[in-house]
Amino acid sequence: MSEPSTTIFDEILAGDIPCHRVYEDDHVLAFLDINPLSPGHLLVIPKEAKAHLHQLSDESAAAVGRALPRLCRAVMQVSGSSAYNVLQNNGASAHQAVFHVHFHIIPKLEDGRGLGIHWPAAALESPEEMVEGLRSALERDPS
Numbered sequence: 001m002s003e004p005s006t007t008i009f010d011e012i013l014a015g016d017i018p019c020h021r022v023y024e025d026d027h028v029l030a031f032l033d034i035n036p037l038s039p040g041h042l043l044v045i046p047k048e049a050k051a052h053l054h055q056l057s058d059e060s061a062a063a064v065g066r067a068l069p070r071l072c073r074a075v076m077q078v079s080g081s082s083a084y085n086v087l088q089n090n091g092a093s094a095h096q097a098v099f100h101v102h103f104h105i106i107p108k109l110e111d112g113r114g115l116g117i118h119w120p121a122a123a124l125e126s127p128e129e130m131v132e133g134l135r136s137a138l139e140r141d142p143s
């Protein structure tokens with residue numbers, strides 16, 4: 001994947017362009033999505049400049065993970081909906097447009113506003129082989 005090394009979210013973090021800031025701590029910033037799928041659609045980003053989730057340090061990942069449930073609760077309160085999606089895209093073909101890790105929190109409203117999902121599920125021919133491949137990948141990449 002070849003992506004720009006600085007993104008619009010780096011400019012937001014640097015204070016060079018404005019955002020509607022909702023939450024900030026040492027490692028995390030949350031702000032309103034400029035083009036929301038539903039009112040309350042939030043973006044939660046690590047301050048660490050990494051394009052993809054698999055590149056994130058444990059420290060940043062933990063900080064984002066710690067902030068997410070509280071931010072989800074705030075989104076639920078303002079949207080009045082207990083249904084929401086948390087979406088995190090990696091790679092242009094997976095719908096990533098901004099190459100700085102970000103989590104969307106998207107309220108799903110009764111009128112249908114929110115994330116629409118296409119879910120073309122299909123059974124695996126050999127789940128055992130898949131599990132074996134994944135387990136050996138994890139063994140080669142200890143935490």
Ligand code: AMP
Pocket residue numbers: 008019032033034035036043088089095096097098099
């Ligand atoms: P993704 O497709 O997961 O990369 O989503 C990128 C998101 O960033 C989109 O939902 C955009 O609306 C949002 N976005 C892009 N620029 C800005 C900005 N300046 N402020 C807030 N959100 C933005």
